[in-house]
Amino acid sequence: MKKSINGSTLxxxxxxxxxxxxxxxxxxxxxxxxYIFSTLAxxxxxxxxxxxxxLITGFTGQFSLGHAGFMSIGAYTCAIITLRNPTMLGFVxxxxxxxxxxxxxxxxxxxxxxxxxxxxxxxxTLGMSxxxxxxxxxxDSVTNGAAGLSGIPxxxxxxxxxxxTAGTIILLNNFIKSSYGRACISLREDEIAAESMGINSTKxxxxxxxxxxxxxxxxxxxxxxxxxxxxxxxFNFQKSIDILVIVVLGGLGSLSGSVIAAILLALISxxxxxxxxxxxxxxxxxxxxxxxxxxxxxMGSKELSLTVFKKWTRGxxxxxxxxxx
Amino acid sequence: MEQFLQQLINGISLxxxxxxxxxxxxxxxxxxxxxxxxxxxxxMLGAYIGYFCITNLNLGFFPSLLISMLVCALLGAxxxxxxxxxxxxxxxxxxxITAIGVSLFLEYGTMFFxxxxxxxYPPLTGFMAxxxxxxxxxxxxxxxxxxxxxVVLMIALQLIVxxxxxxxxxxxxxxxxxxxxxxxxxxxxxxxxxxxxxSALAGAAGIxxxxxxxxxxxxxxxxxxxxxxxxxxxxxxxxxxxxxIGGYFxxxxxxxxxxxxxxxxxxxxxxxxxxxxLIVKPSGLLGKETREKV
Numbered sequence: 340m341k342k343s344i345n346g347s348t349l350x351x352x353x354x355x356x357x358x359x360x361x362x363x364x365x366x367x368x369x370x371x372x373x374y375i376f377s378t379l380a381x382x383x384x385x386x387x388x389x390x391x392x393x394l395i396t397g398f399t400g401q402f403s404l405g406h407a408g409f410m411s412i413g414a415y416t417c418a419i420i421t422l423r424n425p426t427m428l429g430f431v432x433x434x435x436x437x438x439x440x441x442x443x444x445x446x447x448x449x450x451x452x453x454x455x456x457x458x459x460x461x462x463x464t465l466g467m468s469x470x471x472x473x474x475x476x477x478x479d480s481v482t483n484g485a486a487g488l489s490g491i492p493x494x495x496x497x498x499x500x501x502x503x504t505a506g507t508i509i510l511l512n513n514f515i516k517s518s519y520g521r522a523c524i525s526l527r528e529d530e531i532a533a534e535s536m537g538i539n540s541t542k543x544x545x546x547x548x549x550x551x552x553x554x555x556x557x558x559x560x561x562x563x564x565x566x567x568x569x570x571x572x573x574f575n576f577q578k579s580i581d582i583l584v585i586v587v588l589g590g591l592g593s594l595s596g597s598v599i600a601a602i603l604l605a606l607i608s609x610x611x612x613x614x615x616x617x618x619x620x621x622x623x624x625x626x627x628x629x630x631x632x633x634x635x636x637x638m639g640s641k642e643l644s645l646t647v648f649k650k651w652t653r654g655x656x657x658x659x660x661x662x663x664x
Numbered sequence: 665m666e667q668f669l670q671q672l673i674n675g676i677s678l679x680x681x682x683x684x685x686x687x688x689x690x691x692x693x694x695x696x697x698x699x700x701x702x703x704x705x706x707x708m709l710g711a712y713i714g715y716f717c718i719t720n721l722n723l724g725f726f727p728s729l730l731i732s733m734l735v736c737a738l739l740g741a742x743x744x745x746x747x748x749x750x751x752x753x754x755x756x757x758x759x760x761i762t763a764i765g766v767s768l769f770l771e772y773g774t775m776f777f778x779x780x781x782x783x784x785y786p787p788l789t790g791f792m793a794x795x796x797x798x799x800x801x802x803x804x805x806x807x808x809x810x811x812x813x814x815v816v817l818m819i820a821l822q823l824i825v826x827x828x829x830x831x832x833x834x835x836x837x838x839x840x841x842x843x844x845x846x847x848x849x850x851x852x853x854x855x856x857x858x859x860x861x862x863s864a865l866a867g868a869a870g871i872x873x874x875x876x877x878x879x880x881x882x883x884x885x886x887x888x889x890x891x892x893x894x895x896x897x898x899x900x901x902x903x904x905x906x907x908x909i910g911g912y913f914x915x916x917x918x919x920x921x922x923x924x925x926x927x928x929x930x931x932x933x934x935x936x937x938x939x940x941x942l943i944v945k946p947s948g949l950l951g952k953e954t955r956e957k958v
Binding site for chain 2: 448459465477576631
């Protein structure tokens with residue numbers, strides 16, 4: 340068991356710690372001001388959303404259009420709990436409760452609908468998230484209806500953002516590398532073949548779906564605590580599409596792809612903030628062009644890691660030396 | 665009782681529109697197994713083209729209807745050529761994402777050109793502005809127009825699908841594309857034709873909604889599009905009479921929920937119906953169970 344902390348884990352740990360420390364220093368010296376920090380928060384929330392949707396759509400091959408619904412459950416639960424109990428502990432409990440509730444609902448929606456083949460699941464999840472949104476509009480006493488909840492205590496700082504984002508990536512990465520993750524990938528590749536190898540397809544689909552819903556709930560909690568204002572229409576069909584665009588652009592089946600795409604799209608949309616229509620037109624063209632010319636997205640199903648860099652640089656060196664057979 | 669009959673009339677009018685849109689969904693799904701998310705936006709464009717014809721070109725209702733159907737038909741064929749045809753052999757998920765892309769492109773492209781504010785259709789004149797009173801029931805001539813035009817279009821569609829060569833080709837492709845191709849049917853042409861038919865019906869639905877509700881906006885296609893899809897699934901996707909039944913059913917349910925319950929919940933009820941059908945009988949009302957072959 341002593342081998343569990345090997346060189347590569349150590350390297351990853353150092354990279355993470357460095358990322359955290361550098362941004363922390365930039366935040367405390369106010370080089371990252373409030374405006375840049377809000378972009379940073381958007382990026383982190385989108386990373387959590389995109390990586391968790393990638394688990395469902397990219398790795399397990401189940402097309403879900405209801406991610407915004409799970410996000411809204413997390414957001415509202417966390418907001419309602421922190422409004423009643425505005426302490427750090429309240430926030431942590433709220434975030435966990437929101438994520439658990441999202442996972443719970445994911446289980447109940449997923450269990451019957453995941454038996455359906457691809458396209459139907461997309462519509463069922465879409466219907467589910469619309470139902471959730473309509474319920475939030477109508478449950479006036481709890482959610483304050485269409486007017487929304489405001490004045491949610493703000494607990495999100497860079498520390499929390501980092502913990503949630505890095506935590507999501509690490510946990511999802513471990514999940515995908517585990518036997519569960521491999522079972523999910525095999526379902527994406529060929530469901531019938533996987534089943535004949537003894538993989539219980541519904542079980543693994545539900546596990547992936549519930550895990551994805553859990554992290555979408557976390558993202559919602561982070562969102563509610565950072566933006567301190569929620570209304571049901573923030574979590575409409577459009578929001579689910581926004582998340583899907585990130586996943587598709589980054590590459591179905593690549594966590595690092597989702598991270599890269601989340602950063603890229605956040606920068607694009609900050610740049611196009613004053614032209615919301617144009618932003619959506621660009622998103623639309625991006626979706627179509629990617630599917631027509633590069634359906635695997637930026638990263639395909641590859642991951643960005645140090646070994647990829649090494650291979651790449653070695654490849655360049657080899658070319659320079661006239662190629663090594 | 666009177667209230668019920670009144671709701672029935674309203675429901676059938678609304679259901680006609682859903683049925684017209686659902687037909688396009690179901691036919692396209694029948695031939696290429698694709699949920700054409702852009703279909704609801706073709707309907708939206710139909711409404712805008714009708715608006716343009718009536719206000720800017722000062723055309724009457726019927727010429728506008730024809731132009732709207734024609735332009736939408738061309739648009740449908742173009743969308744298929746540009747966005748879906750290159751992906752004939754790609755994975756289902758890739759085509760579905762492209763369809764969402766096309767849908768967003770049409771919505772926000774339209775919004776970019778005509779601005780997001782809703783526009784109101786010009787009021788109708790002459791016999792089309794009349795309201796008929798039967799006992800205590802109110803029937804507007806728009807409602808009569810919607811119901812009659814829908815029935816005429818459905819009969820025309822049935823004749824095309826059942827009596828013409830291209831209709832036979834459509835049925836053959838939807839049964840088995842490869843076998844149809846081996847029999848010398850041009851699958852590509854048949855698919856294009858299916859898009860033309862479906863989009864023309866959506867265009868007609870668009871202009872009918874324009875005169876019925878008076879207000880149109882660039883995002884008006886999303887919700888009716890989704891509900892029409894629910895209608896198609898309810899009737900059994902890929903089955904033409906199923907889409908008609910489903911359309912009327914969804915229209916009636918929606919109107920009844922608004923009339924007797926809480927209108928805020930009408931969309932939720934429609935989606936709940938969808939989830940229930942998918943769980944209980946995914947093949948729909950008229951659908952047959954098919955075994956998957958390895």
